[in-house]
Amino acid sequence: MDQAHEAPVASDSASTADQHAHVLEIAAHFVPELVLFRRDLHANPELSRAEFRTTAAIAAKLERAGLSPRVRGVGSGLVCDIVPPGTEKLPFLAFRADIDALPVEEDNELEFRSRVPGVMHACGHDIHTSVVLGAGLTLAELARAGRLRRPVRLIFQPAEETMPGGALDMIAEGALYGVSKILSIHCDPKLDVGLVGLRTGPLTAACDLVSLTLDGPGGHTSRPHLTADLVYALASIVAEVPAALSRRIDPRAGLSLVWGQIGAGNAANAIPAIGTAKGTIRTLDQDAWNQAPDVVHELIDAIAAKFGVKHSLDYVQGVPPVVNEAESVALLRTAASRSLGGETVVSTPQSLGGEDFAWYLQRVPGAMARLGVRTPGDKAARDLHQPTFLADEGSIAVGVRMLTTAALVDWVG
Numbered sequence: 001m002d003q004a005h006e007a008p009v010a011s012d013s014a015s016t017a018d019q020h021a022h023v024l025e026i027a028a029h030f031v032p033e034l035v036l037f038r039r040d041l042h043a044n045p046e047l048s049r050a051e052f053r054t055t056a057a058i059a060a061k062l063e064r065a066g067l068s069p070r071v072r073g074v075g076s077g078l079v080c081d082i083v084p085p086g087t088e089k090l091p092f093l094a095f096r097a098d099i100d101a102l103p104v105e106e107d108n109e110l111e112f113r114s115r116v117p118g119v120m121h122a123c124g125h126d127i128h129t130s131v132v133l134g135a136g137l138t139l140a141e142l143a144r145a146g147r148l149r150r151p152v153r154l155i156f157q158p159a160e161e162t163m164p165g166g167a168l169d170m171i172a173e174g175a176l177y178g179v180s181k182i183l184s185i186h187c188d189p190k191l192d193v194g195l196v197g198l199r200t201g202p203l204t205a206a207c208d209l210v211s212l213t214l215d216g217p218g219g220h221t222s223r224p225h226l227t228a229d230l231v232y233a234l235a236s237i238v239a240e241v242p243a244a245l246s247r248r249i250d251p252r253a254g255l256s257l258v259w260g261q262i263g264a265g266n267a268a269n270a271i272p273a274i275g276t277a278k279g280t281i282r283t284l285d286q287d288a289w290n291q292a293p294d295v296v297h298e299l300i301d302a303i304a305a306k307f308g309v310k311h312s313l314d315y316v317q318g319v320p321p322v323v324n325e326a327e328s329v330a331l332l333r334t335a336a337s338r339s340l341g342g343e344t345v346v347s348t349p350q351s352l353g354g355e356d357f358a359w360y361l362q363r364v365p366g367a368m369a370r371l372g373v374r375t376p377g378d379k380a381a382r383d384l385h386q387p388t389f390l391a392d393e394g395s396i397a398v399g400v401r402m403l404t405t406a407a408l409v410d411w412v413g
Helices: 016-043 052-064 125-144 167-172 228-250 286-307 326-340 357-361 394-408
Strands: 077-082 092-098 152-157 181-194 196-198 207-215 254-266 276-285 308-320 345-347 368-373
Touching: 016 125, 016 394, 052 077, 052 125, 052 152, 077 125, 077 181, 092 125, 092 394, 125 152, 125 181, 125 207, 125 368, 125 394, 152 167, 167 181, 167 357, 181 196, 181 207, 181 326, 181 357, 181 394, 196 326, 207 286, 228 276, 228 286, 254 326, 276 286, 286 308, 326 345, 326 368, 326 394, 368 394
Parallel strands: 092 152, 092 181, 181 368, 196 345
Antiparallel strands: 077 152, 196 368, 207 276, 207 308, 254 276
């Protein structure tokens, strides 16, 4: 059954207040359907660039609403335009959702907990997807009723959890063609449901991936002077480079290197020939992000040379900081206030997390909002990327109302 066509439609003679109330009524109409949709996504998560079932499910919902989604040729991710008659030459307002999950084993007791071993929506992308889908379904109804005065593009993006991220794939394939502004949301487990966190300027950090391999001749631990003590060299790099960075790059940039994986050797009395270390570099500052690769290479070169080991460093610049444009933040603030009430918008700090939504903002103005997903009164620690992360489904209605209203607010695009 096509539920989208069953949504109530207001008459043209309704007052502005009545029209706004009716927009919220249409959005609320879809919420039960969206909750079920989100639970299905949560139970069937898919890793980056393998979001085929997720993409098909989104496309099916949009098609039943009378829209024409364009699925990418690889089968993961799609774009869908809502273009009311007479707006064909106007620029698009875009909404972006990320659709991939993480390689995390879920530790929640839910009827709809992940059915895929070792894979979970631990960052709330199932919520993001449901919110943008709900806004699209609502705006499609408003377009049919002649109530939408600008074209809107829905971008359902794969592979946010990889570096440098699926955003670059979508951009390369034309997702931003004709777009003058782009908005997005991200779950915030530190904010209660009903609250929206906004910030003008930098919202997240730049995030890079470093993979180091050391190579030596190996040897006996009784004769380290006759070989290259690869483990000692590896330990020195792991300990010294993060400290040295704070003396080479302005500490106000908040740059940090944290190793997440280290490995070398299999025997206590044998110096190994190969050692590896992997980690992430994060910084709050664009200039520091640009400097970091050269400085890291230089520091590792110097330490490795002291111990006579060969090395290779794969440095992947992942994402720049998300920098929210002031006008776009004002648009979200107005939309949140009108649709949720004036007490729902709070200030949010800059995070050291990375987000490839930043790549869109390198090309067009826009902003990301923090969407509160914590159940009021819940004292449990349910942080992002943890096995116990759990988003309150009430956040879906909040996000849908805000994004829908943002598309109806007058702004110069």
